[in-house]
Amino acid sequence: GAVVSQHPSWVICKSGTSVKIECRSLDFQATTMFWYRQFPKQSLMLMATSNEGSKATYEQGVEKDKFLINHASLTLSTLTVTSAHPEDSSFYICSARDQWDRGGYTFGSGTRLTVV
Amino acid sequence: DAKTTQPPSMDCAEGRAANLPCNHSTISGNEYVYWYRQIHSQGPQYIIHGLKNNETNEMASLIITEDRKSSTLILPHATLRDTAVYYCIVRVDGSQGNLIFGKGTKLSVKP
Numbered sequence: 492g493a494v495v496s497q498h499p500s501w502v503i504c505k506s507g508t509s510v511k512i513e514c515r516s517l518d519f520q521a522t523t524m525f526w527y528r529q530f531p532k533q534s535l536m537l538m539a540t541s542n543e544g545s546k547a548t549y550e551q552g553v554e555k556d557k558f559l560i561n562h563a564s565l566t567l568s569t570l571t572v573t574s575a576h577p578e579d580s581s582f583y584i585c586s587a588r589d590q591w592d593r594g595g596y597t598f599g600s601g602t603r604l605t606v607v
Numbered sequence: 608d609a610k611t612t613q614p615p616s617m618d619c620a621e622g623r624a625a626n627l628p629c630n631h632s633t634i635s636g637n638e639y640v641y642w643y644r645q646i647h648s649q650g651p652q653y654i655i656h657g658l659k660n661n662e663t664n665e666m667a668s669l670i671i672t673e674d675r676k677s678s679t680l681i682l683p684h685a686t687l688r689d690t691a692v693y694y695c696i697v698r699v700d701g702s703q704g705n706l707i708f709g710k711g712t713k714l715s716v717k718p
Contacts, residue, residue, distance in 0.1 A: 599650050
């Protein structure tokens with residue numbers, strides 16, 4: 492089945508620094524990828540929709556200048572958390588649409604970000 | 608997309624069947640019922656989906672009531688590795704938008 496690789500699986504960074512998270516579709520092309528954030532004991536919340544070759548669409552309340560999304564190819568989308576603060580500590584998950592996959596969506600394994 | 612209602616938590620004994628209910632009373636005629644699960648600190652995993660007929664695959668069975676207002680996901684022989692949060696989602700098949708996750712059901716399989 493379809494595989495989405497997300498890297499890194501966990502990262503610890505200092506306040507004020509930036510962190511880049513990569514999401515790759517390994518055996519299919521994904522024109523659309525989604526970025527979610529999940530706080531402890533809560534459900535996944537959509538942050539933005541990433542479309543290859545165009546600007547991402549951000550959900551209400553998500554700062555586009557803080558969470559930079561780049562989807563420059565059909566197999567790679569990146570999320571950069573800029574000037575990270577402790578409140579940005581969360582579990583970030585990407586998802587890619589695969590029209591041939593049974594469920595239609597394949598998820599990465601997630602990135603645990605801790606800002607200290 | 609229609610809203611779903613699931614119990615917040617359930618327990619199941621290892622080796623027994625786990626039956627997870629989901630209410631979706633406002634489901635539209637062209638909306639499918641999808642089930643995903645999320646094991647702790649991992650991304651969600653697709654389990655099964657269906658429109659109105661019961662479905663079975665290697666992971667689970669999906670029973671949808673005749674009026675389609677509710678469904679039940681059945682894990683026939685639960686193992687400790689099935690401990691996870693299970694999400695029931697309704698959506699139009701093939702639509703381009705994202706998946707909207709509710710709070711799901713935390714299933715704890717106990718030895």
